[in-house]
Amino acid sequence: xxxxxxxxxxxxxxxxxxxxxxxxxxxxxxxxxxxxxxxxxxxxxxxxxxxxxxxxxxxxxxxxxxxxxxxxxxxxxxxxxxxxxxxxxxxxxxxxxxxxxxxxxxxxxxxxxxxxxxxxxxxxxxxxxxxxxxxxxxxxxxxxxxxxxxxxxxxxxxxxxxx
Amino acid sequence: xxxxxxxxxxxxxxxxxxxxxxxxxxxxxxxxxxxxxxxxxxxxxxxxxxxxxxxxxxxxxxxxxxxxxxxxxxxxxxxxxxxxxxxxxxxxxxxxxxxxxxxxxxxxxxxxxxxxxxxxxxxxxxxxxxxxxxxxxxxxxxxxxxxxxxxxxxxxxxxxxxxxxxxxxxxxxxxxxxxxxxxxxxxxxxxxxxxxxxxxxxxxxxxxxxxxxxxxxxxxxxxxxxxxxxxxxxx
Numbered sequence: 006x007x008x009x010x011x012x013x014x015x016x017x018x019x020x021x022x023x024x025x026x027x028x029x030x031x032x033x034x035x036x037x038x039x040x041x042x043x044x045x046x047x048x049x050x051x052x053x054x055x056x057x058x059x060x061x062x063x064x065x066x067x068x069x070x071x072x073x074x075x076x077x078x079x080x081x082x083x084x085x086x087x088x089x090x091x092x093x094x095x096x097x098x099x100x101x102x103x104x105x106x107x108x109x110x111x112x113x114x115x116x117x118x119x120x121x122x123x124x125x126x127x128x129x130x131x132x133x134x135x136x137x138x139x140x141x142x143x144x145x146x147x148x149x150x151x152x153x154x155x156x157x158x159x160x161x162x163x164x165x166x167x168x
Numbered sequence: 169x170x171x172x173x174x175x176x177x178x179x180x181x182x183x184x185x186x187x188x189x190x191x192x193x194x195x196x197x198x199x200x201x202x203x204x205x206x207x208x209x210x211x212x213x214x215x216x217x218x219x220x221x222x223x224x225x226x227x228x229x230x231x232x233x234x235x236x237x238x239x240x241x242x243x244x245x246x247x248x249x250x251x252x253x254x255x256x257x258x259x260x261x262x263x264x265x266x267x268x269x270x271x272x273x274x275x276x277x278x279x280x281x282x283x284x285x286x287x288x289x290x291x292x293x294x295x296x297x298x299x300x301x302x303x304x305x306x307x308x309x310x311x312x313x314x315x316x317x318x319x320x321x322x323x324x325x326x327x328x329x330x331x332x333x334x335x336x337x338x339x340x341x342x343x344x345x346x347x348x349x350x351x352x353x354x355x356x357x358x359x360x361x362x363x364x365x366x367x368x369x370x371x372x373x374x375x376x377x378x379x380x381x382x383x384x385x386x387x388x389x390x391x392x393x394x395x396x397x398x399x400x401x402x403x
Contacts, residue, residue, distance in 0.1 A: 083274060094270035 008109050009130075011036065014046055014059035015146035018115040018125040019158065020139055021167040025123040027055050027115040030146075033062060050076050051086045054116035056096070059144035060130065061109035068108050072096060089116030089124040093134060100132035107131050111143040178296060189297055190290060193246075193319035196299035197331060200245040202366055203232075204330035204338055205303040206359055207314040211352035211382035212305035214243045214314075215359040217332075217367065218377050233379040233389050237262045240275055240306035241379045241387035245332035246319075247299035254298060258282045275306035279315045279323050287321025301331045307385045334366030341365055352382050360402050373399065 013034045018027040033044035047057040048069050056072065058065035075095060079087055087095070093114045100108060107130045115125045127141040128134045135141065139158055142150035178189040203216035216232050233243045234255045240262070244251035261281045265273040282302070289295045297319040304315045316331065317323040328346045330338035341362050350358070356378060364371050373392030381387040390398075 082280075083277060088271075091269045091271050095268060098268050 014144040021162040057113040097132035197246040202332040208355035
């Protein structure tokens with residue numbers, strides 16, 4: 006069984022009109038056994054930036070702690086919040102540092118950038134960014150999620166519809 | 169004074185609480201060629217004298233004002249070679265920031281890191297402080313900014329500042345002439361007039377250097393021809 010499928014996860018992020026939505030499942034499993042149904046996979050970096058981490062749970066938690074550390078230092082030094090685009094470049098660099106011993110995670114980043122323009126992106130476990138204008142998916146259920154998104158997505162949905 | 173007994177080692181405080189080597193470094197800066205900077209409402213201008221040791225020197229090969237990033241430039245007073253080392257390090261730091269964040273480095277961050285380098289050389293063994301003060305001019309999201317960095321590693325944001333030989337006259341002149349709502353062109357004129365104050369000999373496009381950055385956020389050094397145009401406007 007693949008290491009990415011050890012704990013299991015499904016993540017999706019979508020863009021709407023001046024808004025975005027990011028969603029995940031809450032199951033934590035060990036292979037086929039479910040051991041928790043309230044496991045957090047989406048974390049807040051700041052009010053306008055969220056990151057979802059799919060894949061191996063331990064790597065997801067450690068990676069999140071490292072990213073929060075970097076962001077807090079950035080906030081102290083530059084006296085401002087990180088823009089989503091900047092943050093995704095940072096995540097990509099951090100993942101690539103471990104190119105030959107990677108974090109087994111696939112992040113999904115969603116945030117509001119300048120003038121509240123929604124921004125979403127995903128990347129693979131070694132930092133290859135994939136920007137999208139409509140939706141991104143990650144995790145073990147990614148293929149079915151792609152199918153669901155393709156059929157249900159339409160551009161410029163408002164917050165209610167997006168939900 | 170008892171201080172002179174403590175002037176041999178950089179890393180030893182004198183009884184009066186000073187690091188004498190840094191004082192000497194500031195003297196080195198004070199005997200360098202005058203340079204100044206002015207922050208206008210819509211840009212920044214930095215300028216310096218470019219006195220060459222002989223008429224045989226090819227003045228086109230000498231450039232005292234350097235670009236650190238496309239939107240940040242720097243000029244120095246003091247020892248040229250020391251400034252080259254700092255420019256090199258600053259450029260590298262700016263590029264590293266960009267590689268990590270894919271964003272141009274904010275002016276304050278670059279100044280902070282350059283100042284940290286200068287401070288390192290006041291607290292390590294076997295090295296001496298840099299014999300330069302830098303004036304860093306940049307334009308980023310926070311608007312036009314002008315910073316001065318000293319050999320000790322301290323830095324300040326200035327509306328207008330001068331360094332080098334003629335510093336006290338230049339600063340008095342700037343204090344009288346500076347207004348908060350100055351436009352970039354006015355600032356260039358004021359800069360030229362300030363340089364003229366202490367200039368020995370005939371000022372021309374070939375023996376001063378001017379660098380400007382405006383709302384376009386692109387730092388550039390003016391050509392001698394452009395400087396001549398400004399000089400004529402000032403006459």
